[in-house]
Amino acid sequence: xxxxxxxxxxxxxxxxxxxxxxxxxxxxxxxxxxxxxxxxxxxxxxxxxxxxxxxxxxxxxxxxxxxxxxxxxxxxxxxxxxxxxxxxxxxxxxxxxxxxxxxxxxxxxxxxxxxxxxxxxxxxxxxxxxxxxxxxxxxxxxxxxxxxxxxxxxxxxxxxxxxxxxxxxxxxxxxxxxxxxxxxxxxxxxxxxxxxxxxx
Ligand SMILES: [Fe+2]
Ligand SMILES: [Fe+2]
Numbered sequence: 001x002x003x004x005x006x007x008x009x010x011x012x013x014x015x016x017x018x019x020x021x022x023x024x025x026x027x028x029x030x031x032x033x034x035x036x037x038x039x040x041x042x043x044x045x046x047x048x049x050x051x052x053x054x055x056x057x058x059x060x061x062x063x064x065x066x067x068x069x070x071x072x073x074x075x076x077x078x079x080x081x082x083x084x085x086x087x088x089x090x091x092x093x094x095x096x097x098x099x100x101x102x103x104x105x106x107x108x109x110x111x112x113x114x115x116x117x118x119x120x121x122x123x124x125x126x127x128x129x130x131x132x133x134x135x136x137x138x139x140x141x142x143x144x145x146x147x148x149x150x151x152x153x154x155x156x157x158x159x160x161x162x163x164x165x166x167x168x169x170x171x172x173x174x175x176x177x178x179x180x181x182x183x184x185x186x187x188x189x190x191x192x193x194x195x196x197x198x199x200x
Contacts, residue, residue: 003033011055014097018059022069023146028058030142035133041174042129049105049126053112054133056097060089070150075161083117122171132175138166139182159186
């Protein structure tokens with residue numbers, strides 16, 4: 001079974017040229033996969049809102065100077081203004097794409113894209129699923145590999161970031177379970193040698 005729904009292929013083709021910065025293309029596809037898994041656990045969430053929103057949520061980074069991107073995110077961001085700015089740009093670009101493709105529920109999708117990083121509460125179940133797919137990406141093998149590479153973080157530093165910055169933002173029960181399971185597995189990995197020494 002392929003990752004993208006047939007009706008999302010055209011949106012992906014439109015989104016791609018905006019996502020070739022900072023691994024946003026890969027981030028978007030992996031977060032889409034996480035969103036599908038969360039949707040399967042949360043039958044009241046609506047894929048026709050969640051999946052277009054996750055596909056188009058980060059288009060606006062393309063309009064932020066690339067040398068400033070890593071200052072807007074990470075453990076101690078200094079350019080939070082750019083986070084608001086990428087959301088506003090994403091809404092403008094996504095509105096154009098959704099309208100041209102005749103996608104329904106445009107305002108609901110755009111309302112989720114607007115504030116996906118800068119609001120912390122669940123404004124609806126659909127909003128919570130998009131937020132958990134986006135932040136939950138950090139608790140995937142792909143997210144860990146990419147983010148550790150950006151900042152040259154050790155495994156312990158990565159666990160600290162996820163524990164302090166990322167997991168507390170997860171909103172749904174399956175999203176929290178994913179995040180906590182991930183951290184628990186990494187912590188166990190760090191302790192493996194304590195239990196595996198011979199002759200001790
Ligand atoms: Fe974002
Ligand atoms: Fe994102």
